[in-house]
Amino acid sequence: MNKLIEREKITSKKEKPDPSSLGFGKYFTDYMFVMDYEEEKGWHHPRLTPYAPIMLDPSSSVFHYGQAVFEGLKAYRTEDGRVLLFRPEQNIKRLNRSCQRMSMPPLDEELVLEALTQLVELEKEWVPREKGTSLYIRPFVIATEPSLGVKASKNYTFMIVLSPVGSYYGDQLQPINIYVEDEFVRAVNGGVGNAKTSGNYAASLQAQQKANELGYDQVLWLDAIEKKYAEEVGSMNIFFVINGEVVTPALSGSILSGITRASAIELIRSWGIPVREEKISIDDIYAASARGELTEVFGTGTAAVVTPVGELNIHGRTVIVNDRQIGEISKKLYQTITDIQLGKVKDPFHWTVEV
Template identity: 60%
Template sequence: MTMKDIKIELTTYKKEKPASDKLGFGQFFTDHMLIIDYKNGKGWHDPRIIPYQPISLDPAAKVFHYGQTVFEGLKAYVTVDKRVLLFRPESNFKRLNASNERLCIPAINEEFALEGLKQLITVDREWIPTEPGTSLYIRPFIIATDPYLGVSSSRSFQFIIIMSPVGSYYKEGIKPVKILVEQNYVRAVAGGTGAAKTGGNYASSLKGQEIASEDGYSQTLWLDGVEKRYVEEVGSMNIFFKMNGTVVTPALNGSILPGITRDSMIQLLKSKNIPIEERRISIDEVIEAYHNGTLEEAFGTGTAAVISPIGELKWQEERIIINNGEIGEVTQMLYDTLTGIQNGSLEDPFSWTIKL
């Protein structure tokens, strides 16, 4: 496939755009979407940009019954001088193919996918919000469409990209969140699909989220699935702790998603000469650091919020208050620096952003 192969069908009905203060997250969608089909023996074919619309699938499509699906999440930003920037999109499509490998989905051509995304953004550029803190959230995903109830890999797939204008994650300023450490359920184990970005991982996390919400906490901190002792992820985010001057984050072990924001934070910390370690972290170590006064900051990282400072952990019946429930100095610096690079207000020494 080449870019000349992409057919573009423009909508004859443009949706009304929501007010910037009503955007929220993932509630509104742009006028168009990108679709590419796959069939065994033919490969990926028929790339097209069409009006945003429902998709029609056979009730026996494998995605419904066996969860053969992967997805990604990234953002586009408008700078103050009206440039459109994408943040590390090559990393997203590389990770998509890593998820494809684990879920037995054929690899997508990463360069073609990126060029298709650029064309889609160009078509729907007017949907990118311009207010501070806003962005265009981009959701590429692949679904298994083969109508067959045998437990085997699908012979047909669809690669789709939809886009959604999203508001500022922190409307009233960045505020720490409260996290409940889950003791009974587990999210993933090494050798499973924890390192892939697939729907089942998130479905299995909903019970923990429900329990946390009932207890007045915003998200769940997951421990490892074997010993239920080692820290892994917070909800849909990677987690970092600053203890005794050193920032530590769980090492990637096959059950933790290799977050692109996570990797960006590690590179930023190194560039600022702030000690950073990737290693196993037990919940006991975190609690001990709290008791001896060396637990200084904690935060989660992900595409949606960039950084979520953590002001409180609840482990068993103990409430762990971090930095008096306030955002820490390093957390604030990382948030300001990365968002500044993303929106073009700060220099990008890492060459992370791509201009459309």
């Protein structure tokens, strides 16, 4: 497999950014991975090449009809200097599910894992060591056929770029405030809500801007039909702790199947805590809070891992969660997942892959 991937050497290396001010997705490493697709050839010419701008025809399908999918995962530096990936095979499987939904050709999952591993191995010195930092990995596929006909493209490019990052929300365990969006909708069952496609995120920006102007960090989307049931937050899946049980919206076809979400459910159940995946109305959440039964709310996602929620704005009504403090389940979940990702504890689920 190694021999299939070409490697072009760079002439000079970039200066590494200050690890204390990385932010998220602002800096990029020396190399990237690129592979091309043509209908007659299939996927071909996999290569590691210097990070550089790409040239696309102005009529490339991606610009006009939105065939673009992506993934996000991370590489972590352990205390003894090793580099670990967290469940990369699940991200690759989800990438292919997104490709299928967007009428894009599937990728060889073994080759993608090999390419990803080789790229991270090549860029190991970019994996930061400071607490709360990691190397973010962004695989993506775009349609590149120069054509203005409304149809699936015959040409595609698959790429992987890397970016050293800090915590997504700054102080990682500081509870955030969430605005429940009841005007705009994100996705509908039968649409593309369960695909990680670029247009989903473009459609979320106006609601996110509104939430920010009102002083909230993120948007919680409701279902598109009744605007009644909780679905997901802009950058993460959502969980509620009610009467000692953990409740999270079921994967209905309009919700992204999060890798961290699945890991959290498996972990919480292994602790003997009940987890229910079901439709849950936002009014029931408000009622549970009024009864004093809503003890925690938290989100899960690759970027932030676990993020506690301290306040919800539900139809203009403020709900304070756990006195704006991180809850016990959120805290334990964050600690356990990050300890596994950083190789600090035994990985009983075999989730990590050493580079």
